[in-house]
Amino acid sequence: MRQGAHASGCGCQSAPCIPGALSTQPPSSVCQRIETRRRERRGIRSDARQKTKGLAMKNSRSRRNVRVGAMLFGAAALALLPPSMAFAQTGSAPAGAKHLLTLDGRPPLILGHRGVPGLVPEETEASYDLAAALGTDALEEDLHLTKDCILVARHNPWLSDNTNVAEVAKTNAAVAARKRTVPGVLVKVKWAQSPTSGPAEYLTDLTDPADPKSVLKSLIVDGENHTNDWSISDFTMAELKDWIAGTTYDAANERPKVFNGKFPIISFQEIIDIAKAKSKETGRPIAVYPETKNPTWNNAQAIANGCGAPGSHPLEDALIKIIKDNGLNSKDAPILVQSFEPGSLKYMRSHGLETRQVQLIDGNGVDFKTGNVVLNNVTNSRPFDWTVSGDARLYDAMLTPEGLAEIKTYADGIGPWKAYIVPLKISPWKDSNADGTPYKGSTPEASTQEATSLVADAHKLGLFVHVFTFRNEKKYLAADYHGDPSLEYLKFFRLGVDGVFTDFTHTGVGARAAYLRELGW
Secondary structure, X not given: OOXXXXXXXXXXXXXXXXXXXXXXXXXXXXXXXXXXXXXXXXXXXXXXXXXXXXXXXXXXXXXXXXXXXXXXXXXXXHHOOOHHHHOOOOOOOXXXXXXOOOOOOOOOEEEEOOOXXXXXXXXXXXXXXXXXXXXXXXXXXXXXXXXXXXXXXXXXXXXXXXXXXXXXXXXXXXXXXXXXXXXXXXXXXXXXXXXXXOOOEEEEOOOOOOOHHHHXXXXXXXXXXXXXXXXXXXXXXXXXXXXXXXXOOOOOOOOOOOOOOOOEOOEHHHHHHHHHHHHHHXXXXXXXXXXXXOHHHHHHHHHHOOOOOOOOOHHHHHHHHHHHHXXXXXXXXXXXXXXXXHHXXXXXXXXOOOXXXXXXXXXXXXXXXXXXXXXXXXXXXXXXXXXXHOOOOOHHHXXXXXXXXHHHOOOOEEEEEHHHOOOEEOOOOOOEOOOOOEOOOOHHHOEEOOOOOHHHHHHHOOOEEEEEEEOOOHHHOOHHHOOOHHHHHHHHHHOOOOEEEEOOHXXXXXXXXXXXXXXXX
């Protein structure tokens, strides 16, 4: 659903007005719920906050106020949705309704990708609060381990492009000193080269093979160079919360910046607490959807930081423990665990994790001339644990009958990139631009092609399909969606996908409601 007119004012006392906020002001009951939640959340976090360095009173008050402002932003968006569209619809089909093509015959899930980063900085308390208020079925997060071995949520382990760390470093000498500046070193891949096998060598941060702690000097993540940046693994949880706050990331130049630097980085336990509190508040289950992010890299960092013995899996062990500690270790618990690295999922399955697991399937881009997914680099073309072990297969090996059958042995679903289901192609194609430079094309110039059989193939094996990532900005939308993101959701819903990761929960919820009406639900 598209946003309405702009607001002229805000509806709760002490909340800042939001540039570009929606016109519908929240009723007093919404404000009361926000204030109640603020008090409850402060109580939940009190023990953790006692362990961190105290923030200045003025700064603390400011953060509370902008958090309420962000809640109002979401409340306004929520107010534009009819009641039937505002929350997850997972009940039985009405008499005469058409059958859904999902694996379980239930409406597809709306998965809050890092919360609702289309409105506020991702993977912050405000982002997850808003996603829950706007009707998400799950709160998705990327997990890393801090220097003191705590699971923390952040999309990238390098911090400059999704936090205010560079600005903080200008006045905080301790932060400035932690920038990693040592160059990585090149290592050769372990497989014979072929025209389709990708680069023959890649960067690593293990600059001294005889010293496992040398990985703490460079910043090379899954072969990608981020030296001269800050690593999340160099900070304790308390330091991250005290010093560093989130900013917009994807489509940063098109999304609201009013909350940049206002919301601190949070731990996975805090996200679990949000999901539990919001489930109770709304009367519907809201799951968490953690990803073991860059597990090969994270485990090497954690071992160097003393979080585990050589050869261990500190990241996965910490996740298994926190899941058990929170009573979530079962197939029907409100949690799904995801990873791009099969080894991470296999390890957790063999070490006592009983939740649903999801194998993510990435790609490096689209060849708009052929419509094929591009797999030609180190970072996005194969799982990094395959790279390290010498497995030359690429992500597309997971899409074959044999690949899906292997996934079924350790996971319950797949999380493929959209282009593996609905290819994009530009036709007619031109080889060069008017100035003679090579023509590459872009998503808005491309048209969708006939869907592949991936959804049906996965369903035949009992694997559900959760697709990433749906965004509202026009640069992410193919030509035949005509700038309307709801049309993209509808295309995938009609193909039977079981869930969609989205940066705009309210858009996904509205599109799902339209799809269900289409089927007579």
